Amino acid sequence: MSARDEILGRVRAGLAKGDAGSRRAAALARLQAHPPGPRPTLAGDLVARFRDKAQSLASTVEQVDDYAAVPARVAAYLAGLGLPAQAVTALDVAGLDWAAAGLAWRSGVAVDADPVGISGCFCAIAETGTLMLLSGASTPASVSLLPETHIALVPAARIVATMEDAFALLRAERGALPRAVNFVSGPSRTGDIEQTIVLGAHGPCRVHLIVIGENA
Template sequence: MSARDDILARVRAGVGKGDADARRAAALARLQAGQSGPQPTLTGDLVERFCAKAESLASTVARVDGYAAVPAHVAEWLSARQLPLQAVTALDVAGLDWAEAGLSCHSGVAVDADPVGISGCFCAIAETGTLMLLSGPATPASVSLLPETHIALVPAARVVATMEDAFALLKAERGALPRAVNFVSGPSRTGDIEQTIVLGAHGPCRVHLIVIGENS
């Protein structure tokens, strides 16, 4: 037995958790059973609800007909707020014609100097106005977390009702979890100092969502 195994064995014994294999098997069986607790019944259009909930969380939201309209909208939105027309894009959205709209973009991992990050999303959750983002070679998490401004492209057809629906879609399409799953519900915020809400404390201080197309 290695020193690591010896330490973990003593920890398990100390907390009364001896049979790790049996507990792991029970947890996997429960996950595979697909059991879930009560879920709300959402009425009305899911995309409209998502947009309303996202705006209530201090995100700004716009809707466009298709991906071709996205670069011009981004340039207009940034210019209206006197923000730099420079951005880092995740690889899954790098193919749009950003230069034609007057934007200077590079793709890949974000760095401190990047003022704007533009990403797609795996799906969006209508119940809470939340984005579900998956990390991967084409979708580095830094693009949505490091720049002061995060712009996310949200296909209307990828808006689901609840968090449970989002995880079910992930399981159906990907099978296994990626290295990280990030949920974005508006700009970063904290109320640690005098219980005053401050945006941008641990991430973007602005989140702009561009909903593309109609709900299917």
Template sequence: MSARDDILGRVRRGVGKDDFVGRREAAVAAMQTLPRGPRPAMSADLVSRFQGKAEYLSSSVEAVPALAAAPAAVARYLAANGLPGEAVATADVGGLAWADSALRVAVRPAVDADKTGISGCFCGIAETGMLMLLSGPDSPATVSLLPETHIALVAVSRIVATMEDAYALLKAERGTLPRAVNFISGPSRTGDIEQTIVLGAHGPCRVHLILIGELL
């Protein structure tokens, strides 16, 4: 044993770091029993609160009763805003009947030239009106971040109350974090120049949410 190993060994023993298994078990137990902090009072109608908060953040919102109605809703939104009927989409929503609504949708990561990106989302957060998106092979982050227009399909059954609930759902369903977790809170904005809010400074200038499912 070298002098260095001897010294570091004595330091580890002195601070109790040799008991790696015990320390890990203690850390896991502590994380599982953390008390929840204060939360805002919310009614049982999480969907209405989510929609109101999302609109406050400058997102537009439309509701449809079923996922099959989403392509027609996307076509209406694009036509109403004078946008071309073509987009790039994540694979989790790419299999919808887009062509039936005269839309040309490519399932792939977005590039700079793409004007509209369509994605699903892991869940919506009623407290703030934000979306929680997870990166992965079927849901590249570029689709929601690069195009000027981001359209997200949000199942009303996936709207949770708080950010803590969103992370609890992620832990329960996925177990581990993906490479990236993105929170979308409306169009990109900045107030750097004369404190004037400008949308689309470093991301989409339009965010449109299509709520999927029967509303309460």
């Protein structure tokens, strides 16, 4: 037995803790048996609900038919704001033809010099206009958090009604949680004592969402 095992064994004995696996199973069983709390029933078009809520949080939103149209729309968005046609992309969207749209781009982790970050998303939540982003080798969190402008690609079929639905989808498709789950609801913001809202204080000052396709 190593010194580490001996120390942790003493801690477990002192806390009267049993096997970690059995305790985890008991906790999961309790969560599954617990009745769910009240949640809203969202009727109608989830895409329209998501767009309206996202815009109320200062995101801008547009919709395209398919992924092939995305690079040109990104280039037009950046040109319309007088922003450089330069971006870092997460690996999950790096396969699009960014160069054909005139964008200088690279894929990977974002750095301070990157003005624009382009990412996908795991899913989006119609109730609150929120993106659910999972960290991983192909989806570094820095791409959505570090540049001043974040452009997110949102498949319409991945828009769910509520946060509970988002976590249910995560459990069904991934099982275990990734290292980080980030929820993005519009640009970063803060307010001083006089309640003056400032965008981009500790993250992107612009969030542009491109919804792809129609809701399934």
